[in-house]
Structures are given as C-alpha cells and as structure tokens.
Amino acid sequence: MRDTVTSTEAAIHLDRVSKVFGRRGSDAEYRAVDGLDLDVRPGQMLAILGKTGCGKSTIFNMIAGLTEPSSGTVRVDGRDPFAEFDWFRGKMAIVFQGDRLLPWRTAMANVELGLEMLDTPAPERRAAAQLWLSKLGLGGHEQDYPHALSGGMRQRVSIARAFATNAGILLCDEPFSALDESTAGRLRSEFVRLVKENGKTAVFITHSISEALEIGDRIVVLKRPATIAYDVSFDAGTSQAERDAIRGRIGDVLAT
Amino acid sequence: MFADVLSTVLRILAGLAGAFTVGGALALLMVRSNAIDRFLSPILSLFQGIPALSWVVFAIIWFHGVEFRIFFIMVMTTLPAFTFQVLGALRGMSKDLMEMVFSFRPTRLKLFRVMIAPAILPDILTAWKVNLGNASRVVVVAELVGATGGVGYELLQQQQMFDMAGALAWTLQLVFFVLIVQGLLTLIENTVFKYRAVSERAI
Numbered sequence: 153m154r155d156t157v158t159s160t161e162a163a164i165h166l167d168r169v170s171k172v173f174g175r176r177g178s179d180a181e182y183r184a185v186d187g188l189d190l191d192v193r194p195g196q197m198l199a200i201l202g203k204t205g206c207g208k209s210t211i212f213n214m215i216a217g218l219t220e221p222s223s224g225t226v227r228v229d230g231r232d233p234f235a236e237f238d239w240f241r242g243k244m245a246i247v248f249q250g251d252r253l254l255p256w257r258t259a260m261a262n263v264e265l266g267l268e269m270l271d272t273p274a275p276e277r278r279a280a281a282q283l284w285l286s287k288l289g290l291g292g293h294e295q296d297y298p299h300a301l302s303g304g305m306r307q308r309v310s311i312a313r314a315f316a317t318n319a320g321i322l323l324c325d326e327p328f329s330a331l332d333e334s335t336a337g338r339l340r341s342e343f344v345r346l347v348k349e350n351g352k353t354a355v356f357i358t359h360s361i362s363e364a365l366e367i368g369d370r371i372v373v374l375k376r377p378a379t380i381a382y383d384v385s386f387d388a389g390t391s392q393a394e395r396d397a398i399r400g401r402i403g404d405v406l407a408t
Numbered sequence: 409m410f411a412d413v414l415s416t417v418l419r420i421l422a423g424l425a426g427a428f429t430v431g432g433a434l435a436l437l438m439v440r441s442n443a444i445d446r447f448l449s450p451i452l453s454l455f456q457g458i459p460a461l462s463w464v465v466f467a468i469i470w471f472h473g474v475e476f477r478i479f480f481i482m483v484m485t486t487l488p489a490f491t492f493q494v495l496g497a498l499r500g501m502s503k504d505l506m507e508m509v510f511s512f513r514p515t516r517l518k519l520f521r522v523m524i525a526p527a528i529l530p531d532i533l534t535a536w537k538v539n540l541g542n543a544s545r546v547v548v549v550a551e552l553v554g555a556t557g558g559v560g561y562e563l564l565q566q567q568q569m570f571d572m573a574g575a576l577a578w579t580l581q582l583v584f585f586v587l588i589v590q591g592l593l594t595l596i597e598n599t600v601f602k603y604r605a606v607s608e609r610a611i
Contacts, residue, residue, distance in 0.1 A: 216511060218511070238513050240513060241512070241513035244511075246508070246511040248508060248511075250504060252504050254505060254522070254526070256601075257603075265509070265522065268518065269512040269513060269514050269515075297605075299603070317512070
C-alpha cells in the first residue's frame with residue numbers, strides 16, 4: 153500500500169531533506185529531520201502522524217517556506233518555497249494549530265486577509281469572505297471580533313481564511329487539537345468535504361491516529377528524527393477490517 | 409495670551425513628532441540588527457540620564473536659532489523614551505500572528521499595514537501620553553533659551569515681577585492643554601481599540 157508517485161508529477165517533493173538546529177558539532181546541535189524523502193501527489197490528502205517532537209512541525213514549516221532546510225531539496229509545484237517565497241502568494245494556504253486571528257479585525261476582515269495580499273478588489277473580497285463564512289456556518293457573525301466568538305467558531309474563521317484564497321495547496325498543523333472532541337469531529341468532517349469538493353492538495357499534521365484515518369487518504373508515520381517509519385495509502389473502498397489493521401500497525405510503529 | 413499658549417503647544421507637538429519619527433526609525437533599525445541595538449541602547453540609556461537643563465546649555469552652545477534650539481531640546485529629552493517604547497512594542501508583537509501573516513506572503517508595506525501598525529498602536533498611544541506629560545514640563549525650561557513668547561517665557565516674566573497669580577494662571581493654561589490632548593488620545597484609544605474584550609470584573 154506504499155505510495156509510489158514520481159517526483160515529476162508530485163505537488164510536494166522532498167528529496168533527502170535534513171534540518172539541523174543549533175551550531176554544528178556543538179552540544180546544542182539538534183537534528184530534527186534526517187534525510188527525508190517524501191512525495192505528495194496533486195489532490196492527495198496526506199496526514200503526517202508522529203509523536204510530539206518527532207519533527208512534524210519542522211517539515212511543515214519547510215514545505216510552507218517558513219524554514220530553510222539544512223540540506224536536501226524541497227519543491228512545491230516544482231519551485232523552492234523558501235527561496236521563491238513570494239511566488240507562492242495565493243498558491244498555498246495554512247491552517248495553524250491555534251486560530252491565529254488578528255484581534256483587531258472582524259471575522260469578515262480576517263477572512264479577507266489573504267485576498268488583500270492578492271490585491272483582490274474590495275467587493276470581490278467581501279463576497280468571497282461572506283461565502284466562506286456562510287459555508288462554515290458563520291453567517292451573521294461577519295462583524296464580530298474574535299474575542300466575541302467561541303474557540304470552534306474562531307477555528308472555523310481561520311479555515312475560511314485559508315479556503316478564501318482558493319490556494320491549490322493547504323497545509324494544516326493540528327488545527328483541531330485545541331477543540332473539544334465533538335466540535336473537532338464536526339469541523340474535521342466539514343474540512344474533508346471542503347478539501348475534496350475543491351480539489352485541494354492537503355498536508356495535515358496530527359498526533360491522533362483517529363484523526364489521521366478520518367482525514368487522510370494517505371498516512372505517513374514519522375519517527376524521531378523525522379524519518380518515515382510507515383507509509384500507507386487507502387481510499388473509500390478500503391474496508392473497515394483493513395482500516396483496523398492500518399490503525400493497529402500505526403499503533404505498533406508509534407509504540408516502538 | 410492665546411498666541412503664547414499656541415506657540416508652546418506647537419513646540420511640544422513638533423518636538424514630540426520629531427522624537428517619535430527619529431525614535432521609531434531607530435527602534436526599527438534596532439529590532440532588525442543586534443549590532444545596531446548593542447551600539448544604540450547604551451547611548452540612549454546615557455541620554456536618559458542627562459537632565460533637560462544640560463540639553464538647554466548644549467543647545468545654546470551648539471546652535472543659534474531659538475526655535476531650532478527648542479526643537480533640539482524637546483527631541484533629545486523625549487527621544488530615548490520613544491525609542492525604547494516603540495522597540496518594546498515591536499519586540500512584543502505576537503510571533504504566531506506574524507508567522508500567520510507571513511504565510512500569505514505580504515509585501516513589506518502590506519505587512520506593516522495589516523500587522524505591525526495595528527499591533528504596536530496601543531503602545532504608541534501610551535508612549536505619546538507619557539511623553540506628552542514629560543514634554544510639557546521640558547518645554548517650559550526650553551523656552552528659557554531666548555524665546556520671546558510662550559508659556560516658559562511668560563513664566564519668567566511673572567517670576568521677575570514676583571506675580572504668583574500670573575505664574576499660576578500660565579501654569580494652569582499649560583496643564584489645561586495637556587489635559588485636552590490626553591483626552592483626545594483617550595478618545596482615539598476608545599474608538600480604535602473597541603475590538604478589545606472587556607471583562608465585567610475590574611482588575
């Protein structure tokens with residue numbers, strides 16, 4: 153069941169990527185990612201699973217172009233997301249662990265943020281923000297400031313903000329981990345539906361096996377320092393028994 | 409009388425605007441470069457310890473124009489506080505929010521407009537409030553360097569005539585002005601920061 157996409161057709165391509173923090177050769181040197189190879193095909197929903205401190209967020213930041221790899225190559229749509237940072241304007245959107253809403257902006261203005269960077273005219277911007285807020289069940293809250301919204305509502309605003317730019321690639325860093333299970337479950341379903349409907353390529357970081365199985369059509373399990381310990385793909389046709397077997401295997405890999 | 413108060417008010421505002429502009433620029437440089445920060449921080453700390461009266465003497469020795477002398481004194485006495493306050497505001501910005509805005513790949517101008525300016529505005533308004541009080545005390549001293557008008561000059565006249573009522577009247581006019589500007593700044597705060605959550609229980 154291992155994924156076999158070639159690098160030329162990959163939306164995201166990591167080739168022998170390593171990331172070392174601290175001064176090389178010193179006691180402070182810390183290897184967060186070690187020679188990682190990973191390809192994500194267009195339209196795939198990849199869930200990256202691993203224990204805390206296994207380098208998931210470092211990989212995430214390198215794909216997002218927020219961190220430069222120490223060695224190896226990261227390519228998104230064939231380009232270097234760190235060196236060609238501005239090229240990815242409007243092509244990549246991120247949903248963070250916390251909602252990270254600007255407190256001085258209303259829900260509507262927060263959703264408009266990405267579109268402002270694209271110089272989208274104000275009427276179009278507002279229409280798109282309105283649409284996505286409505287899709288996420290936030291109609292009537294457009295003019296509310298973040299402090300007046302619940303945690304679940306704020307996270308939905310942040311999802312709307314990511315979707316509003318219509319970026320082809322979505323990166324999500326444990327976006328539902330701070331929410332209660334019932335709210336997180338509801339948002340997960342909405343999120344999967346929206347990603348599928350809009351044909352996005354998504355990378356979803358999580359430390360929950362259930363969440364990875366619910367969201368991904370491929371799961372990569374990382375071991376510290378970030379190297380792939382298990383890589384499995386599945387689809388709607390995968391039986392419950394096969395899913396249970398995958399869950400068991402992931403559990404075994406994480407336990408070792 | 410009104411002309412004297414007005415000229416003092418304009419000197420205060422010009423001095424504060426000058427100090428804020430220079431201080432803001434220095435703070436931006438300091439936050440971008442550790443070397444500049446290490447170079448400027450001790451100098452500004454040293455400036456903070458220099459009494460306003462020393463700057464008056466330096467201004468008289470170094471410069472000729474009365475208005476420029478006053479402007480120089482106002483800037484030098486309020487510059488360190490403005491710089492440190494803007495620097496603190498820049499350093500206190502949320503890294504998470506900054507990273508979120510960066511994820512949308514903003515231009516520098518847009519980054520400043522959507523993130524930096526609104527994030528540091530509360531601290532900047534507080535800095536203006538604090539420095540306004542300092543500046544209103546310093547301007548009176550600065551106007552002793554040869555000004556032919558202004559509250560400081562008039563206070564000097566009252567002192568020579570030994571007129572307590574006159575001295576009090578000029579002082580109160582200046583205090584009245586400070587209160588008006590403080591009120592305006594509070595009004596701006598209440599309008600601009602309406603997004604802030606307010607707890608029903610006071611601190």
